[in-house]
Structures are given as C-alpha cells and as structure tokens.
Amino acid sequence: MKNFKNKVALITGAGSGIGRALAIQLADSGCNLALVDWNEKTLKETEQMIRKKNVAVSLHFFDLREKEKIESLPEEIIEIHKQIDIVINNAGLSIIGKVDEVNEDDWQFGVDILLNAVIQMSTVFLPYLQKRPEAAIVNVSSIFGLFSVPKQSIYNVGKFGVKAFTESLSLEMEMSESPVEVYCVFPGHIGTNIYSSSRFKSFEADDAGAAIFGANASTIEEAGAQFKQNAPSSPEFAAKTILKNIKNKNKRILIGFDAKFYDLMSRLFPKNFLKIIWILPFFRGIFKPKK
Ligand SMILES: NC(=O)c1ccc[n+]([C@@H]2O[C@H](COP(=O)([O-])OP(=O)(O)OC[C@H]3O[C@@H](n4cnc5c(N)ncnc54)[C@H](O)[C@@H]3O)[C@@H](O)[C@H]2O)c1
Incomplete structure (x- = not known):
C-alpha cells in the first residue's frame, strides 16, 4: 500500500498501547478512522488525542466476543465512512496460568478474543x-505466536492460530491476485498495559513472561509497571514499524530487535531455546530502548 491518505482504517483495541499509537500515526497521515474497543473511557481518550488532526473518526464500543456485533460492523462502517480500506486486528490480552490452573471459561474467553474475533473480522470485511x-488486513500475533512459554498456553494457542490463519489468507490473496494485502505482525516486548490487563490465575515473580522482560516484582501492579518501563520498544515505535512495513509490502512484520533475536534463536535452537530465555535478563543491555 503506497500511502494512507484519504483511506479508511479500522483498528481494534485502539484505546491503549499499539492500537492507540497506530490511530495517532494513521491520523497524521490523513487516514480516516473507525476505532473499536470495549473500554469506552480509554477509547474516548484516543479520540481526544486525534481530534485536531482533520480526519473523520468513528468510535465503536463493544466486546469482540460479540459475534452479531462483528457481523453487522462492515455495514455500519460503510454507512458512516462510505468505504473501508484497512482492517487492523490488534486487540488482545493474556491469560496467565498453568494448564491445570485455567478452566474451560478461560479457554473460551481467551480463544474467542485472541483468535476467533480475528478470523471473524477478517472474514466479514474481506x-x-x-x-x-x-486494501489491507493486518493481524497482530506475537513472538509468542512463534514459540511457546509456560503459563501462557491460551495466549500461545491464540497467537499461533493468528499466524496460521493470516499466512493462509495471505497466500490465498496472492494466488488470486486480489488487491487485498495481508500482513502478520509479531511484536517483541512493547511497553503497553497488556501485562496489567491480563487475567491472572496465579502470579509468581519468576514467570516466563517476567523472565523475558526482566521484572522482579512482588505484585501484579508492580510487574505491570515494570513490564511497561523495561520494554525495549515503545508503542509508538511498534506503530511506526507496522506502517513502514505495510508501505514496503513486507507481509511478515517482526517488531523490535528482541523479536528478531527470539525468532532467530527459536529456529537455531528449537530444543534449548527456553533455557536461553531464562538467562536472557543477563543480556538485557543489548536491548536498547527504541523510542
Ligand atoms: N505489548 C507487548 O509486549 C505485545 C507483545 C506481543 C504482542 N502484543 C499484541 O499486541 C496487541 C496490542 O496489545 P497492547 O500491547 O497494545 O495491549 P494494551 O493492553 O495496551 O491494548 C489492548 C487493547 O485491546 C482492548 N481489548 C482487549 N480485549 C478486547 C475485547 N474483547 N474487545 C474489545 N477490545 C478489547 C483493550 O481494552 C486495550 O485497549 C495485542 O494483540 C497483543 O497481544 C503485544
């Protein structure tokens, strides 16, 4: 996609983190926006931030588990904006707990938000x-869609699923010479609210996630704050990387040096990779923040 000016982009999870940064940067490029989030307060804050940027903005508050709502969303967007050019399936959260700690409801909740909503959104807008x-569909997976860690089985399944679905759709679009470009995004550790907004079944300071981001916290709140603070990449950097790669038609988007490093290591050492992750905080100096 050459540029975003006068296009209409829908972004899910635009009330925080990467979604909010994407909304601001797309507005700066002259792109009109349809913003989705289940958090009315934070989505309105995003709207305030782009109010003076001279683009059309619509807000859509709902839980992405609401299938009927997603079904009727394309018509709603066309009614307001007359067209839709870009769909960014970015919303997400995590469920932290071992396989014997999570229950059927956790699986349903997590997989519905992380995977089923992405599939349904991509399908209804296609x-x-x-x-x-x-046009473009941009689906946000994770480095945890490339390799698995303990206590994140639901997140891992969701993000591996997003990768599988998105790559298959991307090939189908290429083979049919469709105008729709399909991108899969694999962020590394980005300084957002995602850790604090996780559903926790248990919490230990030395969880796999904590080991990766180098936190040493005794409460979830503390760990959430450290997660944000210690991130090598900011949400603004993540958004900039995503938009640059869409312009360059690079369909596989790794965000941050850490993501590139994990991706390479998981290929080179598929068996011993986790041990490398455990010792990674010792090497944190090489992950310089990119703002
Ligand atoms: N931050 C990271 O380190 C990181 C790493 C890899 C992947 N990701 C992925 O990036 C994406 C963006 O996450 P972020 O880090 O900006 O997190 P964030 O918590 O800052 O933002 C996520 C947004 O999604 C919204 N949301 C969550 N569930 C929803 C639902 N059911 N319906 C509607 N809105 C919902 C939240 O309200 C929030 O505004 C997610 O898919 C996440 O899994 C993040």
Whole structure:
C-alpha cells in the first residue's frame, strides 16, 4: 500500500498501547478512522488525542466476543465512512496460568478474543476490501505466536492460530491476485498495559513472561509497571514499524530487535531455546530502548 491518505482504517483495541499509537500515526497521515474497543473511557481518550488532526473518526464500543456485533460492523462502517480500506486486528490480552490452573471459561474467553474475533473480522470485511483498488488486513500475533512459554498456553494457542490463519489468507490473496494485502505482525516486548490487563490465575515473580522482560516484582501492579518501563520498544515505535512495513509490502512484520533475536534463536535452537530465555535478563543491555 503506497500511502494512507484519504483511506479508511479500522483498528481494534485502539484505546491503549499499539492500537492507540497506530490511530495517532494513521491520523497524521490523513487516514480516516473507525476505532473499536470495549473500554469506552480509554477509547474516548484516543479520540481526544486525534481530534485536531482533520480526519473523520468513528468510535465503536463493544466486546469482540460479540459475534452479531462483528457481523453487522462492515455495514455500519460503510454507512458512516462510505468505504473501508484497512482492517487492523490488534486487540488482545493474556491469560496467565498453568494448564491445570485455567478452566474451560478461560479457554473460551481467551480463544474467542485472541483468535476467533480475528478470523471473524477478517472474514466479514474481506468482501468489502476486495472491492477497493488497494486494501489491507493486518493481524497482530506475537513472538509468542512463534514459540511457546509456560503459563501462557491460551495466549500461545491464540497467537499461533493468528499466524496460521493470516499466512493462509495471505497466500490465498496472492494466488488470486486480489488487491487485498495481508500482513502478520509479531511484536517483541512493547511497553503497553497488556501485562496489567491480563487475567491472572496465579502470579509468581519468576514467570516466563517476567523472565523475558526482566521484572522482579512482588505484585501484579508492580510487574505491570515494570513490564511497561523495561520494554525495549515503545508503542509508538511498534506503530511506526507496522506502517513502514505495510508501505514496503513486507507481509511478515517482526517488531523490535528482541523479536528478531527470539525468532532467530527459536529456529537455531528449537530444543534449548527456553533455557536461553531464562538467562536472557543477563543480556538485557543489548536491548536498547527504541523510542
Ligand atoms: N505489548 C507487548 O509486549 C505485545 C507483545 C506481543 C504482542 N502484543 C499484541 O499486541 C496487541 C496490542 O496489545 P497492547 O500491547 O497494545 O495491549 P494494551 O493492553 O495496551 O491494548 C489492548 C487493547 O485491546 C482492548 N481489548 C482487549 N480485549 C478486547 C475485547 N474483547 N474487545 C474489545 N477490545 C478489547 C483493550 O481494552 C486495550 O485497549 C495485542 O494483540 C497483543 O497481544 C503485544
């Protein structure tokens, strides 16, 4: 996609973190926006931040588990904006707990938000995107969609699923010479609210997640604050990387040096990779913040 000016982009999870940064940067490029989040307060804050940027913005508050709502969303967007060019499936959260700690409800909750909503959103918007001269679907997976860690089985399944679905759709679009470009995003550790907004079944300071981001906290709140503070990449850097790669038509988007490092290591040492992760905090100096 050459540029974003006068296009219409829908972003899920635009009330915080990467989604909010994408909304601001797309607005700066002259792109009109349809913003989705289940948190009315934070989504309105995002709207305030882009109010003076001279683009059309619509807000859509709902839980992405609401299938009927997603079903009717394309018509709602067309009614307001007359067109849709870009769909960014970014919303997400994590469920932290061992396999014997999580229950059926946790699985349903996590997989519905992380995976089923991404599949349904991509599917319902596809016919509308196909009608545009150029269009894009951007699905946000994770480095945890490339390798698995303990206590994140639901998140791992969701993010591996997003990768599988997105790559398959991307190939289908390429083979049919569709105008729809399909991108899969693999962020490394980005300084957002995602850790504090996780559903915790148990919490230990030395969880796999904590080991990766180098936290040493005694409460979830403390760990959440450290997660944000210690991140090698900011949400603004993540958004900039995503938009740059869309312009360059690079369909596999790794965000941050840490993501590139983990990706390479998990390929080189598939068996011993986790041990490398455990000792990673010792090497934190090489992950310089990119703002
Ligand atoms: N931050 C990281 O280190 C990191 C790493 C890898 C992948 N990711 C992925 O990046 C994406 C963005 O996360 P972030 O880090 O900006 O987190 P964040 O918590 O700052 O933002 C996520 C947003 O999604 C919204 N959301 C969550 N569930 C929703 C639902 N059911 N319906 C509607 N809105 C919902 C939240 O309200 C929030 O505004 C997620 O898919 C996440 O899994 C993040």
